[in-house]
Amino acid sequence: MSELEQKIRSEAERLLKEGLVDVVIAFRKEDAPLRPQPAFFTHPEDLENLTYNGLCANNLANYLTRYPRETRIGMLVRGCENRSVNALIVEKQHSRENLYLIGIPCTGIIDWRKVIALTGEDILGYEDTDSTLIVRARHQTFRLPRQELLHPSCQRCVHPNPLSADILLGEALPEGDPTLIRARVESFEALSREERTAFFRQEAERCIRCYACREACPMCYCEECFVDHNTPRWTESGTTPAGTHAWHIIRAFHQTGRCTSCGACERACPMDIQMTYLTDKLGKDMWDYYQFAAGMDDKTQPPFAAFTMDDKKHFQAGGKLS
Amino acid sequence: MTDHKPKIAFFQCHWCLYAPEDQEWVDRRLPDNIRLIKVPCTGRIDPLFVLNAVQGGAEGVVISGCLPEKCHYKEGNLAARRQLQEFSSFMDYIGYDEARLRFVWLDLQDRGRIQRELADFENQLQQLGSAEALAARQPLEEGGAHE
Numbered sequence: 001m002s003e004l005e006q007k008i009r010s011e012a013e014r015l016l017k018e019g020l021v022d023v024v025i026a027f028r029k030e031d032a033p034l035r036p037q038p039a040f041f042t043h044p045e046d047l048e049n050l051t052y053n054g055l056c057a058n059n060l061a062n063y064l065t066r067y068p069r070e071t072r073i074g075m076l077v078r079g080c081e082n083r084s085v086n087a088l089i090v091e092k093q094h095s096r097e098n099l100y101l102i103g104i105p106c107t108g109i110i111d112w113r114k115v116i117a118l119t120g121e122d123i124l125g126y127e128d129t130d131s132t133l134i135v136r137a138r139h140q141t142f143r144l145p146r147q148e149l150l151h152p153s154c155q156r157c158v159h160p161n162p163l164s165a166d167i168l169l170g171e172a173l174p175e176g177d178p179t180l181i182r183a184r185v186e187s188f189e190a191l192s193r194e195e196r197t198a199f200f201r202q203e204a205e206r207c208i209r210c211y212a213c214r215e216a217c218p219m220c221y222c223e224e225c226f227v228d229h230n231t232p233r234w235t236e237s238g239t240t241p242a243g244t245h246a247w248h249i250i251r252a253f254h255q256t257g258r259c260t261s262c263g264a265c266e267r268a269c270p271m272d273i274q275m276t277y278l279t280d281k282l283g284k285d286m287w288d289y290y291q292f293a294a295g296m297d298d299k300t301q302p303p304f305a306a307f308t309m310d311d312k313k314h315f316q317a318g319g320k321l322s
Numbered sequence: 323m324t325d326h327k328p329k330i331a332f333f334q335c336h337w338c339l340y341a342p343e344d345q346e347w348v349d350r351r352l353p354d355n356i357r358l359i360k361v362p363c364t365g366r367i368d369p370l371f372v373l374n375a376v377q378g379g380a381e382g383v384v385i386s387g388c389l390p391e392k393c394h395y396k397e398g399n400l401a402a403r404r405q406l407q408e409f410s411s412f413m414d415y416i417g418y419d420e421a422r423l424r425f426v427w428l429d430l431q432d433r434g435r436i437q438r439e440l441a442d443f444e445n446q447l448q449q450l451g452s453a454e455a456l457a458a459r460q461p462l463e464e465g466g467a468h469e
């Protein structure tokens with residue numbers, strides 16, 4: 001058990017034993033290799049199953065909206081999860097008083113797909129250390145450089161430290177390079193119109209409409225998603241090209257000013273479809289036009305929930321932003 | 323240049339045309355290639371409506387509404403403008419030419435402007451040629467799925 005894991009466990013134990021929270025949301029040991037699972041601890045004795053390492057891929061803030069606002073929740077949060085929690089508090093999905101955030105400075109989530117591409121699926125065990133992931137497969141032990149295995153969203157992460165945790169376990173890390181996430185959007189913008197369309201279509205049209213991306217996203221908590229509405233039906237529901245286009249466009253657009261670039265949607269997708277290039281573009285625009293980044297505090301309304309008469313200065317006669 | 327008359331979806335806030343003869347023209351004498359969708363305020367226009375128009379075969383979309391400070395519902399169009407503007411550049415990002423989406427914010431003295439804007443937009447669409455970036459879809463049936 002790692003030192004960090006031990007610290008998380010003792011903090012969770014304290015919260016439960018002292019009755020400070022009703023549930024601790026964290027991760028438990030996996031049933032399938034490389035896939036630790038979200039877990040909901042209500043009894044201190046269950047905490048022996050608690051685990052934490054770089055393969056914990058879910059954004060736990062996703063589970064905030066599954067509890068009534070009165071439930072006192074202890075939650076393990078990394079940088080992006082803390083920002084998602086903040087964005088949810090802004091949207092009144094929980095009250096800050098009923099949350100206890102156990103913060104950990106995040107060294108990035110390892111993309112299990114990258115691991116099995118190198119090791120094969122026959123995995124007996126693994127150990128996540130500072131710079132190396134050691135994977136024991138049936139016939140061989142692999143020592144893989146951690147940085148290269150990170151999910152692309154984590155390689156581009158700007159704020160790895162939780163911003164408003166009640167306790168921080170571990171030393172704060174240096175901030176990430178903010179140009180990386182922009183550069184990726186800008187390089188897509190620099191492609192020709194035909195290339196952009198081709199890429200969008202190639203990704204979107206592989207979609208099987210399983211909605212795992214939606215289920216994994218903390219901000220997709222609508223009781224009835226637009227794609228499930230059928231009187232009237234707003235959009236094609238099948239896996240037709242038009243249906244998949246509409247899903248990818250509108251799902252991403254609904255995250256404008258709310259998405260924290262955690263990458264959980266992409267990690268959840270069984271078809272390995274890229275979609276953060278869409279939400280990251282929207283995030284970049286919100287910053288450029290409104291100097292807003294989602295989840296940096298738990299008070300500021302996102303641009304689409306706010307407006308000012310000053311806006312008219314931004315719009316040209318044709319109606320476009322200048 | 324062709325004779326092809328591009329199909330245009332025209333979302334109109336029903337307060338934005340101050341001159342009765344302009345509204346009369348829109349209501350009764352709109353050319354056949356322009357489909358009118360009247361809304362109580364631009365704030366009612368969900369970007370999904372715009373996407374549906376595009377996927378439903380519109381080669382261009384016009385949205386007309388009141389100037390920001392003259393919105394009948396005080397602030398309804400401010401939030402809409404932020405959203406629709408961003409939607410337009412987002413569509414452009416994935417390859418759909420934002421020149422196919424036009425906003426027309428109208429003021430009291432803009433008598434006759436909507437006719438000019440629509441004619442000019444039609445012209446612009448003719449120059450752009452056909453729109454093929456996104457897949458067209460079948461008409462949506464109310465209440466039921468179809469494949």
Ligand code: SF4
Binds near residue numbers: 059264
């Ligand atoms: S859209 Fe994706 S990257 Fe953004 S918050 Fe949701 S899961 Fe995270």
Ligand code: SF4
Binds near residue numbers: 222
């Ligand atoms: S895609 Fe949009 S409508 Fe559907 S759950 Fe997410 S935010 Fe809600």
Ligand code: SF4
Binds near residue numbers: 206209211268271273
């Ligand atoms: S998770 Fe992937 S396949 Fe499933 S709906 Fe989302 S994009 Fe489509």
